[in-house]
Amino acid sequence: MPTPAQNYRPGAMSPATPHLICRNAAAAIDFYVKAFGAQEMGRLNAPDGTIMNAMIAIEGGSIMLVDENLDYGMKGPETLGGSPVSVHVFVPDVDAFAAKAEAAGATITMPVGDQFWGDRFCMMRDPFGHHWSFATHKLDMTPGELLEASKAPFGEGMCAGEKV
Template sequence: MSEVKPIPDGYEGVTPYLICRNADAAIDFYKRAFGAEELYRVGEPGKVGHAEIKIGKAIIMLADEFPPMAMSPESIGGSPVSLYIYVEDVDGFTEKAIAEGLEVIKPVSDQFYGDRSGHFKDPFGHLWGFATHVEDISPEELGERAKAGHG
């Protein structure tokens, strides 16, 4: 009998858990817009109790809202949290996602900290940052750029 790992493979870092008003629709959107792979979903008909998707190497958990414990951004008036994911081609990735209904908050552009990135809101109220790293910058150079007003 093999020993159970206390931290499963693929879950070594922070695993976001998104609460959605309609998790079935959110999963379908993430598959179309972000190329997400659905790992599984469980629950009763019309209600997702728990689901997991993978975007790149990032695993994201989702469920329908279950008031008052788990409320969606739509129910609480927005989200203070943004998920930031690196992708190979941020322009192509976000162009496809925008065509599927992703709302642009800040268009993709080159940033002083070495990323080409943009910020977005999905139809379920969750905030996303997508980026492609385009320049390696030392902490010292980053500090200088920030002081020079490039932030």
């Protein structure tokens, strides 16, 4: 008999957990393990062998995956022609992380670089059509420092005239 839950969410789950729909979730899991250093936490296969639910962890954050199922309206980025969503992850060394991901097949869409908000940051697309951003936090900035730093790329600043 199952044990009653002790918490409102399972212990391995992040409070907010992306749930990625993939045309081939098993291959996506293999890619995330190789390219992003993900840990597979578990998977539940349907009788036809497709993945009904799986979970990986990247830098301690949980991400759920499922295979596309058009009968239930579950379409991945390849079927939709892209994705409007990006998953953001902080990593200890974004330069090494991006190089490893690119070597494994990720497409870098914004090269690693220092950003005005204090992070070393990059963006990429995985072979399954999902967008990712990765960063290593380098500078803690006050709201005033952030506003001042934003003036270089945005003229008067991205929040000119507003409190930040």
